[in-house]
Amino acid sequence: MSNKNFDEIINNIKSKKSNDEAQEYLKNNLSAEQNRKLKEILSDKNALEKLLSTPKAQELLKKFTEGKND
Numbered sequence: 001m002s003n004k005n006f007d008e009i010i011n012n013i014k015s016k017k018s019n020d021e022a023q024e025y026l027k028n029n030l031s032a033e034q035n036r037k038l039k040e041i042l043s044d045k046n047a048l049e050k051l052l053s054t055p056k057a058q059e060l061l062k063k064f065t066e067g068k069n070d
């Protein structure tokens with residue numbers, strides 16, 4: 001997935017008004033395998049903490065929170 005596509009996904013998720021809308025967007029825009037892996041990681045606290053500690057995850061979190069403090 002290119003950075004352009006990734007940025008587009010992030011911007012689309014940020015534009016959703018609720019978590020349900022964001023989840024629906026992901027469900028419709030990720031493959032079945034990607035959705036399965038996402039659910040698996042989100043349901044495993046240790047896997048989630050390990051993932052969130054990576055530099056790429058930190059970069060993504062920064063992108064998600066840009067403009068939220070304004």
